Amino acid sequence: MSNTAAIVGTTTDTPIQIPELAPELLRGPVWLKRRREKAREYFNSQPLPRRGLHLWRYTDPAVFEIRHDQMVDSAFREKADDVEKLEMKHLEEGSISGLVISHGGRDITVHAGEELKRQKVVVSTLSDAIASHPQIVESRLFGLVNETGGKFEALNCALFNDGIFVYVPRGTTLSKPVHLLREAGNPGSAQFPRTLIVVEENAEITVIDEYAGGADDIDSGVTYSNGAVEIFGGQDSRTRYVMLQRQGRGTNSYLTHRARIERGASMLTFPLAFGANLSKQNFGVTLNGPGADSQMYGVLFGTGRQHFDNHTLHHHSGGNTHSDIDMKVVLRDRAMSAYTGLIRIEQFAKTCEAYQENRNLLLNRGTRAETIPELEILNEDVQCSHGATIGPIDPEQVFYLGARGIDPEQAVRMIVRGFFEDSLSKVPEDLRQRIDDYVISRLEGL
């Protein structure tokens, strides 16, 4: 980093514009070009969100501004990291059914396992899917995450280079997860990863979406990542989606996830956040038909000067639907987490149940957690609750363990692992050990 500080953008500054789309982004069908252009125009027409606006109270929008020279979705290839090798091994052993490795937002390699081929599940790049499944892609891409979501969603729509497409045909059950591994680029680069997952009627899949790579330290330059995930769950479908965020400490990461599930469908979402310098993630599920069920189990462990700003949305547009959110946060050093969780129940969506819980454990002074539960309920025939806690570890728990011969440091480790245990026990098995290792490594030197 230079010794001259970057002047923070203010509302009087002219926001950065996308002058024109790069020629490589104008390949593909006419509808895609039109959508990109529309998103570009929207991006150019909008000011940066003001700090203090809803969802921007705790994060400076200027950190997600990028320069013109970063507006090309970068690709790079480094030697395969340990996780790539590990997941290739999992694929060979058959504990995952497919592996997609993406460097930057493009340069995507798909490895299909036996089960994937046998079940006729499609895992491909979005550009291939536009050719092979044009109607499915055209009718759904940008359907849930588009420029109406805001300036940074528009940026992804306009600039994503390629993406990943997962399609599970009607009545198909994939017993092993599909793993998507994305490596962000070097310092100074930007990525715009995009994912479209379509799970047809009565189909079942587990997707592990892992965001890794990026700059290790902000002093050597920042990597920028702006991702979008869209998931469509058909009637009676069953989807498990795991988002593992473990990007480098020099990465500013923005992500918008939206899912829509129909009658009788279930959706299990795991936002797992460990990485990045600054991570702003927005998870949302719309429950669109009777009997739809969505559950989210979030785990976040911040250390050093990490800053997390997470939002969740459960939108009950159909009656007789059920949702539950459990976000668990542990912070140490000078880490900060803000969580805003909205439950919205529409006027005609009667007999819904919706629950929300956010618990924050602060391991030392200097950490900070903010929690804002929000309920927008437009009818009276519902059952809803929300709860939030912020506090240090109860000294009596440490004392209790100490009385059984466990030293205080070990006691704190046990309490933190116990705090996460309930959520992590639901994470797919092949990932659980790695997550547990991340938690343990963050407890070192406490």
Add this chain to the structure above:
Amino acid sequence: MAGFVKVAIMSDIPEGSMRAFTIGHDRVVVAHTADGFYAFADECSHDSAPISDGRLKNHQVICPRHGARFNIVTGAVEAPPAVVGIDTYEVKIDGDDILVRCE
């Protein structure tokens, strides 16, 4: 990022005004008062509002969101609803340059 970092030149911040900068992990406001320059964290300890959008009154900064007041020399709270002070940073003038010391 430890040590003094140049953030601006003196003419960038006229007397009676303040301006926000990002230095590493920190968002810092530099204010120009009658007796010199002072630097403090650009985040109200009450509700995280950017204090740089507020008003400067001698050695006091007033948060734009709920009106909390802080002493920009010491960082101490001078009016609620904030109850905890804000961080302050050492400022050095080198010729025309304004330098701020961060961790």
